[in-house]
Amino acid sequence: MLKISNIETFYGNIQALRGVNVKVENGEIVALIGSNGAGKSTLLMTVSGVNKASAGEIVFNDKNIESLLPHDIVNLGISQVPEGRRIFSRLTVEDNLRLGASSNDKGIHYSKDIKDIYDLFPILKDRLGQRGGTLSGGEQQMLAIGRALMARPKMLLLDEPSLGIAPKLVNQIFVAIKNINKEKKVTIFLVEQNAKKALELADRGYVLVNGSVTLEGSGQELLKNEDIQAAYLEGGGKK
Numbered sequence: 383m384l385k386i387s388n389i390e391t392f393y394g395n396i397q398a399l400r401g402v403n404v405k406v407e408n409g410e411i412v413a414l415i416g417s418n419g420a421g422k423s424t425l426l427m428t429v430s431g432v433n434k435a436s437a438g439e440i441v442f443n444d445k446n447i448e449s450l451l452p453h454d455i456v457n458l459g460i461s462q463v464p465e466g467r468r469i470f471s472r473l474t475v476e477d478n479l480r481l482g483a484s485s486n487d488k489g490i491h492y493s494k495d496i497k498d499i500y501d502l503f504p505i506l507k508d509r510l511g512q513r514g515g516t517l518s519g520g521e522q523q524m525l526a527i528g529r530a531l532m533a534r535p536k537m538l539l540l541d542e543p544s545l546g547i548a549p550k551l552v553n554q555i556f557v558a559i560k561n562i563n564k565e566k567k568v569t570i571f572l573v574e575q576n577a578k579k580a581l582e583l584a585d586r587g588y589v590l591v592n593g594s595v596t597l598e599g600s601g602q603e604l605l606k607n608e609d610i611q612a613a614y615l616e617g618g619g620k621k
C-alpha cells in the first residue's frame with residue numbers, strides 16, 4: 383500500500399533521513415520507533431508532503447506521491463496527525479472536526495462521520511461546544527485523531543500520540559487506534575518514542591537510528607530483541 387524507498391531528506395545542510403526503506407501493507411499497523419532526533423517526524427512529514435525528499439521514491443497504491451502537494455496526498459487517502467496535535471485552540475471541538483471533513487467531501491458524510499468519532503471518543507461529545515485549547519492533552523490528541531478521520535483516510539500517520547499524555551488516556555488512545563484499524567479498516571503508520579506500547583500494538587515495526595532503519599521485524603520479535611530492550615525498553619518501557 384505504502385512503499386518508501388531510499389528516501390533522503392535534508393534541512394539545509396543537515397541530513398535527517400539517510401536512505402530510508404519502509405513498507406506498510408494494506409490493513410496493517412506498523413510502528414516506527416526511535417529516540418528523540420532520529421528522524422521519525424521528518425519521515426512522516428516527507429510522506430505527507432510537508433517536507434520534500436531530495437532523493438528516493440514514495441509509492442502509495444501504485445502512485446508516486448513524493449512530489450505531490452500535501453492536500454493532494456490527503457485527497458489520495460493519507461491523513462496525518464502531527465506531533466504536538468496542532469488542533470485549532472480557539473475553535474470548538476465540533477468546528478475542529480468539521481474542518482477535517484471540508485478538505486474531502488464538503489460535509490456530505492459529516493453527520494455520520496462525526497457520530498462515529500463521538501462513539502470512538504465519547505468525551506469529545508461531552509465537550510463539543512468547548513474550545514479546543516481548553517481540553518487536556520489527551521483529549522486534544524483524541525480531537526486531532528478525530529479530525530484526521532473526518533477526511534475518511536485509507537491510511538493514518540500518527541506522530542507520537544502518547545507524548546506528554548497521562549497514562550490512563552494513553553491507554554484509551556491506543557485502544558482507539560486498534561479500533562480504527564480493525565473496525566474502520568484504516569491502515570496505521572505509527573511513530574513513537576514509547577517503544578513498548580507501540581510494538582505491543584503493531585503487526586510489524588522498524589527502528590530508526592540517526593536517519594537510517596537499523597532493524598525491522600514483527601512487533602513481537604522486536605519486543606524480544608535484546609538490543610531494543612537495552613536501548614528502548616528498560617526502565618519502565620519509555621525510550
Ligand SMILES: Nc1ncnc2c1ncn2[C@@H]1O[C@H](COP(=O)(O)OP(=O)(O)O)[C@@H](O)[C@H]1O
Nearest residue numbers: 393396398416417418419420421422423424425
Ligand atoms: N525544521 C528543522 N530545521 C532543521 N533541522 C531540523 C528541523 N526539524 C528537525 N530537524 C533535525 O532533523 C533531525 C530529525 O528530527 P525529527 O524528525 O524531528 O526527529 P524525531 O521526530 O525522531 O524526534 C534532528 O537532528 C533535528 O534536529
Ligand SMILES: [Mg+2]
Nearest residue numbers: 422423424465
Ligand atoms: Mg518527532
